[in-house]
């Protein structure tokens with residue numbers, strides 16, 4: 044938490060200015076009752092109008108100065124709080140960008156969004172409030188007591204006795220409210236999670252008629268948030284009457300003692316008025332302090348949550364000795380006895396895989412669902428690290444490459460096409476920083492999406508709706524492929540990315556890919572696609588069932604033969620066998 048607040052150091056000058064102006068305002072506020080006492084005792088009670096006039100003008104001038112100081116303070120406070128919020132949001136965003144998937148598992152997306160938005164706003168508001176009033180309130184409290192002691196120490200002892208009780212009580216409220224607001228922020232994560240899932244799955248919810256079910260789910264999350272918020276606020280609300288009750292009793296004492304002393308002639312009326320005035324100011328300050336406590340408790344919880352993100356150790360890091368000069372030149376890939384299990388599970392997903400793909404070759408990966416195809420993909424660009432064995436690119440372990448170099452040379456097309464809000468052009472160009480329009484169009488042509496884009500109302504400037512809502516599945520897939528092609532990767536990895544394409548379009552795409560000097564991995568379920576590859580890797584339950592050319596697999600792998608038969612039927616199977624044998628001779 045301390046670390047989160049330490050980023051305020053960058054604004055120490057503006058903070059200093061804001062605090063100085065607060066002190067100015069505070070000084071005026073503390074002087075006012077004294078001047079008032081002077082006007083009453085030396086002016087009104089002695090019927091001396093010149094004293095009333097003089098001190099009246101002084102009081103007015105001071106009020107003007109305090110007004111100007113207040114405005115300037117607001118300016119500095121807003122400057123510091125907004126910039127600080129901006130910095131924290133950027134830091135959290137950058138940190139999240141560096142997260143590995145293991146880190147992501149610790150923080151659900153909805154929670155990260157709340158931390159980057161609501162939690163940062165809480166901090167921002169608290170910093171603003173601190174610079175405006177948080178310092179002023181305790182100082183006014185202490186100043187009020189000191190000034191009362193100066194006016195008449197005997198009478199002011201009432202305040203000296205009452206205040207320690209109040210301060211202990213306030214500390215208890217602060218600690219208790221802190222943990223309660225932590226719960227509130229966690230419940231807010233819950234509401235965001237349900238909301239996010241609903242917005243993303245709206246089509247499914249409508250198609251499955253699950254509106255009422257989702258409504259109940261949302262209501263439950265909302266009720267949880269409301270209950271927690273109400274109980275936290277209630278604590279603060281209850282604290283205000285307690286504070287005021289104690290202070291009112293203290294004021295009654297002051298009036299009772301004061302009036303007796305006035306009768307005995309040991310104290311001036313103005314002095315009693317001044318101390319009562321200070322007491323009322325202290326009462327109002329205590330109310331403000333309750334609200335400050337609320338803000339601070341919330342900020343404390345938010346700072347903890349932001350601190351958790353910033354302090355997270357990114358476990359997938361560049362090796363200390365990564366060779367910065369290393370370049371990914373050929374794109375040859377070799378798996379050497381690779382085993383892998385996801386970090387939070389002991390179940391091996393890939394078992395002792397060994398195979399290699401020469402530069403420029405195409406490898407098709409086949410296997411039943413859950414056999415580990417996507418997991419295998421993730422090891423090449425180091426989205427995960429192997430548990431055992433080695434993944435080599437151009438003969439070097441992937442760990443030896445700077446992560447940026449490695450990933451720059453790889454074009455990944457994920458199973459589910461991910462598009463961003465923006466134009467078609469921007470979505471394709473996203474794959475390569477500074478891609479020219481010609482490069483974008485050329486990639487689109489090879490990905491077989493150019494003709495489709497040309498028919499759109501604004502061609503390449505057509506906006507892609509949220510997550511590509513205005514595009515078909517096949518169009519989204521081809522845009523994703525274009526995005527990977529535009530970076531002219533040395534290794535291209537297509538994760539079942541042609542599943543929504545018709546056979547003719549797919550054939551054209553595969554032909555275009557041959558013109559790229561890159562090593563290509565294609566996860567596919569279709570034998571017709573696999574047959575186009577130089578080699579095929581057949582995975583079964585995370586292990587290599589077979590690896591080789593189509594013909595070799597037909598000879599050596601009964602499982603491959605069964606898959607071919609199931610997709611082509613016995614008659615066409617003979618044809619497929621013959622066709623491939625003929626074409627290879």
Ligand SMILES: Nc1ncnc2c1ncn2[C@@H]1O[C@H](COP(=O)(O)OP(=O)(O)OP(=O)(O)O)[C@@H](O)[C@H]1O
Pocket residue numbers: 385388392410411412413414415416417418419458
């Ligand atoms: N993030 C994860 N954490 C833990 N286990 C996972 C994770 N992702 C996948 N798995 C498990 O790893 C195994 C292999 O999954 P993977 O996605 O690699 O299979 P796949 O062959 O690509 O499947 P499909 O063809 O259905 O896409 C599965 O049993 C799956 O449950």
